[in-house]
Amino acid sequence: MGSLFRSAEMTLCQLFLQSEAAYACVSELGELGLVQFRDLNPDVNVFQRKFVNEVRRCDEMERKLRYLEKEIKKDGIPMLDTGENPEAPQPREMIDLEATFEKLENELREVNQNAEALKRNYLELTELKQILRKTQVFFDEHEGGAANNPTESMTRALISEDSIARQTGPVQLGFVAGVILRERIPAFERMLWRACRGNVFLRQAEIETPLEDPSTGDQVYKSVFIIFFQGDQLKTRVKKICEGFRATLYPCPEAPADRREMAMGVMTRIEDLNTVLGQTQDHRHRVLVAAAKNIKNWFVKVRKIKAIYHTLNLFNLDVTQKCLIAECWVPVLDLENIQLALRRGTERSGSSVPPILNRMDTLEDPPTYNHTNKFTSAFQALYDSYGIASYREMNPTPYTIITFPFLFAIMFGDFGHGAIMALFGAWMVLKEKPLAAKKSDNEIWNIFFGGRYIIMLMGCFSMYTGLIYNDTFAKSLNIFRSSWKISNLTYDYVKTITTSHMLDPATDDYAGDPYVFGLDPAWQLAENKIIFLNSFKMKLSIIIGITHMLFGVAISYFKNMHFNNRLNIICEFIPQVVFLTFLFFYMVILMFIKWFMYFASNKKEDFTVGTRCAPSILITFINMVLNKPTPCEEGCLTSNMYAGQIGIQKFLLFCAFICVPWMLLAKPLLIQRERKKSALHPLNHNQLHSATENGDASEPIHMNNTQAQPPVPAGHDDDEPMSEIYIHQGIHTIEYVLGSISHTASYLRLWALSLAHAQLSEVLWEMVLNKGLTVEGWAGGIAVYIIFSIWACLTISILVLMEGLSAFLHTLRLHWVEFCSKFYSGGGYAFQPFSFEIILELAGQVKEE
Amino acid sequence: MAALPFIIFTVLWGGIGIVLPIIVPKGPNRGIIQVVLILTGVCCWLFWLCCYVAQMNPLIGPKLDKHTIMVMAKAWGDELK
Numbered sequence: 001m002g003s004l005f006r007s008a009e010m011t012l013c014q015l016f017l018q019s020e021a022a023y024a025c026v027s028e029l030g031e032l033g034l035v036q037f038r039d040l041n042p043d044v045n046v047f048q049r050k051f052v053n054e055v056r057r058c059d060e061m062e063r064k065l066r067y068l069e070k071e072i073k074k075d076g077i078p079m080l081d082t083g084e085n086p087e088a089p090q091p092r093e094m095i096d097l098e099a100t101f102e103k104l105e106n107e108l109r110e111v112n113q114n115a116e117a118l119k120r121n122y123l124e125l126t127e128l129k130q131i132l133r134k135t136q137v138f139f140d141e142h143e144g145g146a147a148n149n150p151t152e153s154m155t156r157a158l159i160s161e162d163s164i165a166r167q168t169g170p171v172q173l174g175f176v177a178g179v180i181l182r183e184r185i186p187a188f189e190r191m192l193w194r195a196c197r198g199n200v201f202l203r204q205a206e207i208e209t210p211l212e213d214p215s216t217g218d219q220v221y222k223s224v225f226i227i228f229f230q231g232d233q234l235k236t237r238v239k240k241i242c243e244g245f246r247a248t249l250y251p252c253p254e255a256p257a258d259r260r261e262m263a264m265g266v267m268t269r270i271e272d273l274n275t276v277l278g279q280t281q282d283h284r285h286r287v288l289v290a291a292a293k294n295i296k297n298w299f300v301k302v303r304k305i306k307a308i309y310h311t312l313n314l315f316n317l318d319v320t321q322k323c324l325i326a327e328c329w330v331p332v333l334d335l336e337n338i339q340l341a342l343r344r345g346t347e348r349s350g351s352s353v354p355p356i357l358n359r360m361d362t363l364e365d366p367p368t369y370n371h372t373n374k375f376t377s378a379f380q381a382l383y384d385s386y387g388i389a390s391y392r393e394m395n396p397t398p399y400t401i402i403t404f405p406f407l408f409a410i411m412f413g414d415f416g417h418g419a420i421m422a423l424f425g426a427w428m429v430l431k432e433k434p435l436a437a438k439k440s441d442n443e444i445w446n447i448f449f450g451g452r453y454i455i456m457l458m459g460c461f462s463m464y465t466g467l468i469y470n471d472t473f474a475k476s477l478n479i480f481r482s483s484w485k486i487s488n489l490t491y492d493y494v495k496t497i498t499t500s501h502m503l504d505p506a507t508d509d510y511a512g513d514p515y516v517f518g519l520d521p522a523w524q525l526a527e528n529k530i531i532f533l534n535s536f537k538m539k540l541s542i543i544i545g546i547t548h549m550l551f552g553v554a555i556s557y558f559k560n561m562h563f564n565n566r567l568n569i570i571c572e573f574i575p576q577v578v579f580l581t582f583l584f585f586y587m588v589i590l591m592f593i594k595w596f597m598y599f600a601s602n603k604k605e606d607f608t609v610g611t612r613c614a615p616s617i618l619i620t621f622i623n624m625v626l627n628k629p630t631p632c633e634e635g636c637l638t639s640n641m642y643a644g645q646i647g648i649q650k651f652l653l654f655c656a657f658i659c660v661p662w663m664l665l666a667k668p669l670l671i672q673r674e675r676k677k678s679a680l681h682p683l684n685h686n687q688l689h690s691a692t693e694n695g696d697a698s699e700p701i702h703m704n705n706t707q708a709q710p711p712v713p714a715g716h717d718d719d720e721p722m723s724e725i726y727i728h729q730g731i732h733t734i735e736y737v738l739g740s741i742s743h744t745a746s747y748l749r750l751w752a753l754s755l756a757h758a759q760l761s762e763v764l765w766e767m768v769l770n771k772g773l774t775v776e777g778w779a780g781g782i783a784v785y786i787i788f789s790i791w792a793c794l795t796i797s798i799l800v801l802m803e804g805l806s807a808f809l810h811t812l813r814l815h816w817v818e819f820c821s822k823f824y825s826g827g828g829y830a831f832q833p834f835s836f837e838i839i840l841e842l843a844g845q846v847k848e849e
Numbered sequence: 850m851a852a853l854p855f856i857i858f859t860v861l862w863g864g865i866g867i868v869l870p871i872i873v874p875k876g877p878n879r880g881i882i883q884v885v886l887i888l889t890g891v892c893c894w895l896f897w898l899c900c901y902v903a904q905m906n907p908l909i910g911p912k913l914d915k916h917t918i919m920v921m922a923k924a925w926g927d928e929l930k
Contacts, residue, residue: 004881376881398881402888410896464893468900478925483904484911486922491929494918501918503910514904516854517897525921526911536903543899592902599906611908 003371004380006392006562008331010366010831015326016356018346022315022324025345025355026308026834027088032341033835036329036367040316049313054091057098058306064101065299068291071108075285077292086297088304088836097301104291111284118277119214125270126211127179127222128250132263134205134224135177135252139259174235177226180247182206185223188245192227195237201228226252300840307839327360329367329831366391369831374432378451379404386816387826394559396824400815403548405457407814410544411753411807412458414761415466416473417800422459428452439844458808468518469754473795474762476521483511484522500527505600533758537751539591539617545747545818546584549740552822553577559823571667575659576736576822582652582659584744587621593641608636615639624649663733668725675722735821743818749810757803764794858897866890 017025029035046052072079089097180188185204192200203226210219225247227238242249253259315324330338335357342355368389372380380397382404389395412418428435429452440446448455470476487508489501503509503522514520519536523529553576560568598614599606607613613636620639623630627650632639640646772780772787820826867890870883913921922929 003877373878398884399888401881401885402892406888406892406896465896468896482925485925485927486918486929487927489918489922489929494915494929497915497918500912500914502912505907505910509910510907513854514901514907516901517858518900520904520911522911522913522921525917526913528909528912532909532911536900539903540896540899544895547895595902595905597906598908600908600910614908 004376004398005395007368007370007389007395007828007831008333009392010329010369011332011335012360012362012364012366013328013330013335014358014360015328015342016318016358017315017324017326018349018351018353018355019321019323021346021349021351021353021355022312023091023308024349025342026311027304028341028345028348029338030088030304030307030311030834030836030839032337033833033837034331034334034338036831036833037311037314038327038329039314040325040327041314050315050317051309051312054094054309055306055313057094058302058309061098061101061302062299062306064105065295065302067105068101068108068288069295069299071112072288072292072295075288077285077288079292079295081296084297085836086301088308089301091305094305097298101298104287107287108284111280111287115277115280115284116214118273118280119212122270122273122277123211123214124248124250125266125273127207127224127248129263129266129270130207131177131179131224131226131250131252132259132266134207135226136259137205138203138226139256173228173230174232175226175228175252176235176238176242176249177224177252178242178247178249179207179222179224180242180245182221182223184245184247185225188225188241188247191241191245192238195241196229196234199229199234200238202226203228299843303840303843304836307834307836311834331369331831365828367831368828369833370395370397372397375453376401378454381450382812382815383820383824383826384830386820387824388828388830390825390828392562393825393828394555394562394823396555396815396820399551399555401457403551403819404811404815405454405461407544407548407750408458408807408811409461409465410541410750411810412462412757412804413465413469413754414471414473414757414799415463415477416471417757417761417795417803418459418462418464418466420459420796420800421804422456422463425452425454425456425459429456458804469758470515470519470521470524471758471761474758474765476519476524478521480516482520482522483513483515484509484520485511502528506602510600530755534751534755537754538748541747541750542584542744543588543591544750545744545814546580546588548747548814548819549743549822550577550580550585552819553580556823567667567670571670572663572732575662575666579656579659579663579737580740582656583625584740586649586652587617590617590620590641597641608638612636615641624653627653660733660737663736664729668722668729671725672722739821743821746818747814749814753807753810757799757807760803761795761799764791764799768794854901855898858901859894862890862894862897864890866894 041049069079189202189204192202204223205225206223207221210221212218213220227242229235229238239249253262312324315326318325339357342357346354368391370380370389376397379400380395382400383389383396409418412421428449432452435449440449466472467477484503486503488504494501519533523532526532553573556576557569557573560566560573594614594617598609598611600611601607601609612633615630615632620630620641629646630639768787769791772784772791774780775783866887870886873879873882873886919929
């Protein structure tokens with residue numbers, strides 16, 4: 001059988017690696033990605049393992065790289081991603097790498113520190129420059145003003161009369177100048193006023209250009225202020241307040257000449273600083289550009305080293321300390337590849353002793369490993385999210401590749417909608433490589449992209465079912481000529497029709513042969529379309545559903561054959577098939593009989609097979625199970641479809657009912673007999689003797705059995721008590737018998753959803769697009785233009801996306817519950833190989849988050 | 850006459866579901882391709898068959914209103930007398 005039908009055969013291996021060669025060998029195995037290592041020291045703390053130091057060093061390197069990466073991103077330098085995959089470096093190269101990263105990090109930190117200091121300096125100088133420029137205005141007003149200058153008068157107002165009397169000459173005011181954040185100004189002003197009781201005078205001016213805060217790198221708006229006051233006491237108070245508001249104060253000479261000189265000095269210093277700052281930035285940029293070229297490469301290397309040491313930590317150290325012992329799960333078919341990889345690793349490390357790979361016997365369940373490719377992996381994921389298949393059981397994936405899109409399409413049958421979906425899927429499949437290379441973060445897109453093959457197939461099958469349903473955006477195509485025509489009507493009669501007229505299938509309104517491919521387009525126009533479609537689609541759903549379930553039961557046969565479980569075939573598979581076939585598949589046969597036998601006719605002799613005498617399948621089936629006769633209409637003579645129907649139905653029903661106790665009891669009884677037999681066999685004469693002496697055979701034998709040989713001999717699943725086997729089988733039987741009924745009914749969702757889909761798209765056509773199409777004249781063009789866009793949007797969003805999603809979920813349920821319950825146990829666990837590819841991908845994802 | 854479409858479609862889907870799987874080239878995915886082709890053939894054939902057989906002996910005819918009858922008569926051939 002092919003690879004995907006069952007999970008790969010696995011074996012547990014023991015691996016002896018020379019200490020020197022271990023690193024290289026594990027590295028080769030990581031490239032190969034086919035080995036799952038087991039933790040041989042699960043009770044050892046992470047910190048006490050052998051290579052914890054190396055792991056820590058790798059962590060440190062990774063941290064440095066992340067720092068570098070952050071800085072590179074900050075400067076917006078593109079990181080070169082060549083997509084190449086460097087091999088894991090030798091352990092001795094680790095020191096070189098460490099040194100490189102250390103140097104880079106230190107250099108960068110130093111440059112950053114310098115740059116920050118310079119920037120702070122620059123900020124101070126700019127602020128000073130602004131102060132000198134702005135305060136010039138205030139001083140000009142102060143000095144150049146006349147006696148009635150407002151500043152002057154205000155100054156005077158600040159000073160009481162007697163102080164003027166005491167002091168002769170102009171009033172000497174002190175002042176401080178500084179810079180403060182603009183949003184603090186109002187509070188600052190209020191504080192000053194209150195603390196100094198209005199005895200200070202504040203002037204402020206905004207600095208128009210925002211300044212960069214060197215510690216955070218944010219752009220902040222600030223204002224220049226100058227405060228005039230008198231006396232030392234006020235001066236200390238003002239300074240305290242300035243400090244409290246984080247205002248920076250700058251010395252500002254009083255004399256205009258000094259101020260001018262200072263301004264000149266500041267300007268030159270700013271210029272000098274600018275050149276230095278530019279050079280620092282250039283240096284930083286050079287360092288980062290050089291690092292950006294290699295950073296992806298370095299990341300890969302460091303992550304690989306770390307992964308290798310993590311794996312080595314899982315190994316056991318031999319007593320002689322000369323070699324490492326590993327245990328791993330390996331696919332049997334790939335043993336040769338693994339041997340080759342190990343040999344390559346040994347050669348690379350220059351070790352003389354080859355590694356030894358021993359197969360081990362184990363009772364443990366091996367992991368489940370399915371070889372998937374890009375096409376099958378999405379389908380496999382559908383089942384993996386339900387439950388990982390047990391080891392070597394039948395994998396439903398290969399069958400799902402078709403049944404899933406097909407069941408979906410039955411619910412989604414519309415040629416137009418299917419075409420949209422198929423084109424979308426095909427586009428993703430064709431543009432696979434460039435789209436995959438983009439690596440989007442958008443989760444929804446990734447889900448669509450991951451399921452591109454499913455989407456494409458779903459679209460294609462929807463186109464097929466759409467053609468069969470003859471639905472294209474709720475309209476029918478008349479390709480093969482409708483079988484219905486207007487032949488017996490006169491113009492005068494048609495004029496008298498008030499509601500509707502039914503074409504008579506018994507006359508030559510009906511051509512005698514059905515429409516060749518799909519539903520007749522005449523039904524699309526008919527008022528009784530739904531009646532006809534319901535009858536057709538319900539029967540269709542049941543037919544498809546029972547076929548699907550029978551298929552599932554059939555798969556259980558192959559599963560049991562593989563595990564050589566004859567007991568299950570006899571006690572479960574056969575009664576299951578009989579039960580399902582004799583009751584439900586019989587119903588399918590009845591449907592076909594009805595389709596073939598009954599037809600509309602006006603002839604008298606055909607009355608018993610005519611429209612009026614056609615029995616309802618559902619009622620026939622219910623009466624068959626209830627063992628009741630089905631009433632028939634007068635003149636039909638019988639409600640039977642064929643001779644001897646009642647007898648055959650009774651026989652089928654009897655067989656089906658026999659199956660219930662068969663399923664329920666046969667297996668536990670057989671197991672019980674087997675156990676008794678095997679319990680009797682090993683009895684020796686001695687025990688028999690003692691048993692007969694006691695006169696009670698069963699009791700002592702039983703006692704003896706449990707004491708003497710606790711492990712029940714092979715042949716049973718395990719040694720669970722009989723009561724549990726009975727209960728288990730009971731549940732299983734009830735589940736199957738009731739399940740057959742409820743699951744059959746469950747397949748009616750195929751009908752329900754397809755009906756809903758068809759109705760929705762019809763409503764959308766009638767209510768939206770039709771409104772535009774019925775507008776006459778040139779306005780009609782505009783109306784159609786607008787309404788078409790609305791209709792198109794609604795079609796995509798509701799009919800394709802939402803309906804598609806709902807049909808997808810229902811299909812998923814039909815596969816998980818109705819199909820899988822027939823054969824799938826799903827009690828396995830996934831094979832998680834040690835693979836660099838997976839590790840790097842995961843690391844990349846974490847980083848992006 | 851009714852048998853002709855039946856033969857055509859049975860041959861078509863039979864070809865896809867029976868003949869193609871036999872001539873699939875050897876390769877690691879041969880088994881999968883065979884299963885895919887067989888199931889496609891079976892599903893599509895069954896679906897077509899049900900639709901064809903369900904319409905073969907109609908018990909009811911389409912109920913049409915006045916306008917539809919007139920348009921149908923005009924567009925699909927048989928003019929009203």
